[in-house]
Amino acid sequence: MDLDKETVASVAKLCRIEIQEQDLTPMAQELSNILSWIEQLREVDVSSCEPLSSVVEAELKMRDDTVMDGDLAEDVVGNAPDSTNNYFLVPKVIE
C-alpha cells in the first residue's frame, strides 16, 4: 500500500504530531514499507475465524457500583501548567 504525502500530513494532524514539509516524503516511504510488510498477513485465509478483540483468555472483571475514589481535585490539577479554583485552564478553544 502506497501512502502519499497528503495522507501522511492528515494522519499527523489527527494525531497532533508536528511534521516538517521536508520529512513528509521520507515518512510516506517508511510508512508505506511498514504497511506492505504487514499486508503479507492478508495472504492467510481467516474466513473461518471469529474476529479477535483480545489475546488474553480471561473474563472481564467487573466492580460494584460504589463511590470509592475522587475527592482529590488538587492532585488532579497538580500537574496542569495553569489552573484556578481547581479548574484546568487551557487556551480558549471554540470549534
Added chain:
Amino acid sequence: MVEVKNFVQGETGEWEVIIGLEVHAQVASQSKLFSGASAKFGGEPNSQVSLVDAGMPGMLPVINQYCVEQAVRTGLALGAEINLVSIFDRKNYFYPDLPQGYQISQYSDPIVGRGDLLVEVDSGYTRKIGITRLHLEQDAGKSMHDQHPNKTFVDLNRSGIALMEIVTEPDLRSAEEAGAFMAKLRAILRYVGTCDGNMEEGSMRCDANVSVRRPGEPYGTRCEIKNLNSIRFLMRAIDYESGRQVRLIEAGGSIDQETRLFNPDLGETKSMRSKEDSHDYRYFPDPDLLPLRLDSDWVAGLRERLPELPDAKAERFVKHYELTEYDAGVLTSETERATYFEEVAKGRDSKQVANWVIGELLGRLNREGISIERSKVGAAGFGKLLDLISQGVVSNSLAKKVLDEMFSTGEEAAVIVERKGFSQVSDEKQIEKYVQKVLDENLEKVEEFKNGKDKLLGFFVGQVMKLTGGKANPQMVNKILRDLLSK
C-alpha cells in the same frame, strides 16, 4: 396502524422530512462507568475525578457491573436484542475535556441491537420507530468558554460517567413525532429507573439527523444538529432545519453534510465544523478491556424482574379501572403518577379519582411546576378529601377550594373543612328552611314554574346555594325543592 403522510409544503411542491435521533441517556449509577468516582450532578470542580478519569498514565479502567445491568434492562424495555458478547472500542480525538485522548465507546459490537418503540403522537396516531442499537460509552468533561477572555475552564467531573447512546432508524417524519418519541423514551427510562431523564441537568440530551426529500425519492443529504437538551428545542431545531433545507434546495442550492448547532435565542441552526476538519475517529478495540460477555440466564432474570411498562400499564388501567385511553395515557406517562393514582383509587370510585387527579391535582402541579412526588398533597390525604365528597360532607365546588388550601399548606382536608366551616349542610329541616325562604321571595317565579317553566328549577337551586354559601347538599336541595314545588 394508519399510514400518516407528514409532508411539508414548499414553493415548488411537497417535501418529506426524515429524522433519526441519537439520544444520550446518563445511567443512574452512583459511580462512573470505569472508575469509582462519584457520578453525582453539581460537585465542586474536579472533586469527582479519579486518576482514571483524568487520563493519568498507567491507570486501568474497571467496568461498573450496575451500568452493564442498566444498559441490558433498558434494551429489554425497548424490546431489543441483547448481544451476549460486546466489545469496547476507543474513539480517538483531541479535545481539552477528553484527557485520555479517546472516548471508550462501543462501535462494531454494541451491547444492545435492534428494537422498537411505539410512539403515540398528539395528532392522534401511533407510529412504530425502529431502534438501531444501544451502546455504553463514557461522557466527556465540561468546557466553559465564558469565564475568561482567552482561557477555557475545564472540569472533569462528568468525564467517565456512563452514558447509554440510543440510536434510532431514520423513521421519524416530523418535529412532533420526534418530540413524542423523546417523551416516550424518557418515560420508559424512568419506569425502569435506568436514567432519571432530567434534561435540565443534562442526564438526557440528543442529536438529530435531519434531511428532506421529495416523497418517494431516495434520502437527501443529512445535517446533524448537536446537543439538544430539551424536547422543545429538539422540535424547534427540526422545524427550522427542515425549512432551511427546503428553501436552500428550492433556490437551486445543495445541502452539505455537516454538523450544526441550534441557537435557542435566535431559533436557528448554524454550521459548527467545516468539512475539511471532518473527524476520523480511528476506532479500534480498547486493549485495556476484555470483551463483555453476558450470561443468558442472567439476562433472562433481568427480563423477568422488569417492572410493568407504560403501554402495558395503560392497557391495564383501561380494563381494570374502566378509564378512557386518553386518561390512562395521562396517568401512566410517569411511573410516580400511576402509583399515586392507584393508591388513591384503592377502594374508591376509579373514574372520580381519575377526574380529580387529572383535572384538579395535575392542573395545579403543572401551574406551579411541581412534580407529583414533591406535592404537599400525598395520595392518602387526597383520598381523604375525595371521601369527604362521597360522604356528602363537602360539595364538589367547595372541595376544590379545600384542595387549593391543602396544596399550599399540606393540611388535612378535614381540618380545613372544619376551620373554614365548609361542611355541607345535609340537615333536612335546615335546608327546608332555606328553600322555603327562596320560594317566598320569588313568588312570581314559583307561579311560572307551576305553569310549566321547568328550567326555573336550576334558578331556585342556584338561589339556595347562594344563600348557604355553597354549603347546602345539592342533591337534597333538588329533592326538597321538587317536594315543596309540587305541593
